[in-house]
Structures are given as C-alpha cells and as structure tokens.
Amino acid sequence: MGCVCGRQSVVIQGQKFYLMRQIGEGSFSYVFEARNTADSHQYAVKKMSCHTDEEEKRARDEIENYQRFSHSNLVSLLYHEQVKYSPSAHVTSIFWLVFHYFKNGSLQNVFDRQTKFTTRVLLELFLSICEGVRQIHEKQMAHRDLKPSNVMLLNNSQGVILDFGSMTPATISITNRSDAQKWQDWAEENCCVQYRAPELFHIETNAVITSKTDIFSLGGILYACCFGKGPFDDVYSRGDSVALAIASGRIELPVQSSTYPSIIIDTMLSMLHTEPEQRPTVDEVIDVLSSAARLTMDIA
Incomplete structure (x- = not known):
C-alpha cells in the first residue's frame, strides 16, 4: 500500500x-x-x-x-x-x-550553465529527442508541452522526454465555440508559453489541432540547443506578449548562427513556421538531420 x-x-x-x-x-x-x-x-x-x-x-x-x-x-x-x-x-x-533519477539534470540545466554544443553532439542529442517524439506520434498521440526542462539527459548526447501529463490524442477537432474556449484555457494551463505553438494561443471554431504543435516546440528546443535560450525567452523576460511575438513569425537569429551548418538553421526555421501544415513531420526532421549528422561525422 x-x-x-x-x-x-x-x-x-x-x-x-x-x-x-x-x-x-x-x-x-x-x-x-x-x-x-x-x-x-x-x-x-x-x-x-x-x-x-x-x-x-x-x-x-x-x-x-x-x-x-x-x-x-x-x-x-x-x-x-x-x-x-x-x-x-x-x-x-x-x-x-x-x-x-537522471543525475545529469535537464536540458534547461545545460542552458543555465551556458554549455555550448559541438555540431556533432548537438545533432546526436536533438535526434535522440526527435526519436522519442516519433514514438509518441506513431501512437497517434502528441506531447503538447515539449520544452528543455522536460528533456532529461542520460549523457551529453542522449535525451529522455518526461512529463506526459499534458499528452493528448494527436488530432483534436474543435466543433464549437465552447470547445475552442475549453482547449484554449487548457493550453494556457498546460503548455509552456515560450514553446507553445501559435495555433494554441487563439483557437478558432472548426479548427483542427494536430501533432504539429510538437514540431513547433521541437523547433524552439533546437533553437535553444544552438543559442542557449529559446527564441522567445527574451520576449518573455521583458514582459512583452509572447503570443504576439510567436504569431508574427519573425525569428531573430543571434550573430553566432553561422556557427552551425545552414541545414540545421533552415530546418529549425521550418519547424517554427506559424502555419502547422508548413512544418515538417518528425520523420522528415529526422531524415534531414540524420543526413547532416552523417556528413558531420565523416568530416570529423
């Protein structure tokens, strides 16, 4: 007992x-x-x-x-x-x-320590997170609250996704205004604002919420892996509207964006697209970045 x-x-x-x-x-x-x-x-x-x-x-x-x-x-x-x-x-x-218990802490702990990843380690780590998301999506589910503090580290190149309390079926059909308000309130309570997909801020009647919300959040995590903080962390810290910043579709890239291959930056930006249908699937992300990882290993 x-x-x-x-x-x-x-x-x-x-x-x-x-x-x-x-x-x-x-x-x-x-x-x-x-x-x-x-x-x-x-x-x-x-x-x-x-x-x-x-x-x-x-x-x-x-x-x-x-x-x-x-x-x-x-x-x-x-x-x-x-x-x-x-x-x-x-x-x-x-x-x-x-x-x-994960003694190495979370991905957020790594960012707090201002740790920088090599391209090879970044790709291995991020692909491991994507493999976890692929398992979730293959079961026709969506995590809905992917963020650095929900990724624990087995080592410096393997992540483990946790906190399934916000997980829902992959597809949610909104049939009336009451449903729209219910899910909007739910997202406000359950989905981290800095990594929340734009379609979860203002939900329309007759909308369909898909697993592409996870892809947007993954794009934010990839951005943080590259630059040490999420794309909207500064907006949040200033007290400005994260919802408006996300809806604008403007992603500011730090000067050090040239540190990583353009394929990583381009993939990240595609994942952060404001339109869900324009974002790649997790399988497509894995295919593209796996090729980049093989090339990086060959060079190394």
Missing part, C-alpha cells in the same frame, strides 16, 4: 523510498529525489495530490500515457500507486509515481 511511513518515507508497491529533497513542482504535484532502501539507488518520486474527480482522472490519464511506451528516449514509469482518502479529507487521492 502506498502509505507514508513517517515524514520522509513512502511505500509504493511494496518498495520503500526515502524522500531526500524536492526537485520539482507542478500545478498539483511535487517531485522528490528519493532513495530505495532495497537497492540504495536514486529515483524520482512524483506525488500527485488530487482534490477533485477531474484531478484524479488527469492523474490516471498520465499513468496510462506512460504505460503506452517503452523506448530509451521516453521516461519509464517503474512503480505507481493510488491512496484513497475519506470524503472528509482535504484530498480525495494521492497518486505516487516512481521513475529513474
């Missing part, structure tokens, strides 16, 4: 974990670095406190999303358990989820 044993430990599916320190926080969740008493290895333990039936459904959907996949570039759910509480309690349920 997933009961809390003392203030700093929890038992999940018969495994006892000591919660060492908090390393993340979401809208109704906390993530802890933890140690398993059986093997002394480090893990990441996510605690989701649900106050409503809707929050319980979101937690169950997230667990189901993890269980859809088994791939080296997508995070694996190792253990999970739900603890139900009485109607008089301030929460209806607590869900505990256990994942591998």
Whole structure:
C-alpha cells in the first residue's frame, strides 16, 4: 500500500523510498529525489495530490500515457500507486509515481550553465529527442508541452522526454465555440508559453489541432540547443506578449548562427513556421538531420 511511513518515507508497491529533497513542482504535484532502501539507488518520486474527480482522472490519464511506451528516449514509469482518502479529507487521492533519477539534470540545466554544443553532439542529442517524439506520434498521440526542462539527459548526447501529463490524442477537432474556449484555457494551463505553438494561443471554431504543435516546440528546443535560450525567452523576460511575438513569425537569429551548418538553421526555421501544415513531420526532421549528422561525422 502506498502509505507514508513517517515524514520522509513512502511505500509504493511494496518498495520503500526515502524522500531526500524536492526537485520539482507542478500545478498539483511535487517531485522528490528519493532513495530505495532495497537497492540504495536514486529515483524520482512524483506525488500527485488530487482534490477533485477531474484531478484524479488527469492523474490516471498520465499513468496510462506512460504505460503506452517503452523506448530509451521516453521516461519509464517503474512503480505507481493510488491512496484513497475519506470524503472528509482535504484530498480525495494521492497518486505516487516512481521513475529513474537522471543525475545529469535537464536540458534547461545545460542552458543555465551556458554549455555550448559541438555540431556533432548537438545533432546526436536533438535526434535522440526527435526519436522519442516519433514514438509518441506513431501512437497517434502528441506531447503538447515539449520544452528543455522536460528533456532529461542520460549523457551529453542522449535525451529522455518526461512529463506526459499534458499528452493528448494527436488530432483534436474543435466543433464549437465552447470547445475552442475549453482547449484554449487548457493550453494556457498546460503548455509552456515560450514553446507553445501559435495555433494554441487563439483557437478558432472548426479548427483542427494536430501533432504539429510538437514540431513547433521541437523547433524552439533546437533553437535553444544552438543559442542557449529559446527564441522567445527574451520576449518573455521583458514582459512583452509572447503570443504576439510567436504569431508574427519573425525569428531573430543571434550573430553566432553561422556557427552551425545552414541545414540545421533552415530546418529549425521550418519547424517554427506559424502555419502547422508548413512544418515538417518528425520523420522528415529526422531524415534531414540524420543526413547532416552523417556528413558531420565523416568530416570529423
């Protein structure tokens, strides 16, 4: 049973974990670095406190999303358990989820340290992220919140995508104004503003939202891999409208853009196109950048 044993430990599916320190926080969740008493290895333990039936459904959907996949570039759910509480309690349920702990941190941590990638490492790392996205899209799903802090590093050239709480079916049909407002509000709550596709800022009636939202976010991640920050981070920091900046379609390239081959910059710009149908698929991105990677390796 997933009961809390003392203030700093929890038992999940018969495994006892000591919660060492908090390393993340979401809208109704906390993530802890933890140690398993059986093997002394480090893990990441996510605690989701649900106050409503809707929050319980979101937690169950997230667990189901993890269980859809088994791939080296997508995070694996190792253990999970739900603890139900009485109607008089301030929460209806607590869900505990256990994942591998990534000691190398996230892609955002790399940018914060102002680490620069060689072309070869950049391509290997970004292609590994794309392989994870390809798995998601092949299952007819979309992540919807791809951003550097949701990519953990196995090493300096392999990324692992996590946080499937915003994952939805790849295609969402908007049939009326109520649907449009509902999904617009959902995007506001669940999709990082600096990496959010333009079609998620103002959703029209009769619109169709596709997995191309992930391609736009991937384009932002590729930009950040090249230049150490996202294409709209400065806009956000100034307090200006990110929505307007994204909708404008203008992508400012730093002077150091000449550091990387033009094929990388051109691919990135195609992924950041304001029109979803003009963006490449993840398969097309992988094909183009894999060719660039082979050429880079031959040169090296």
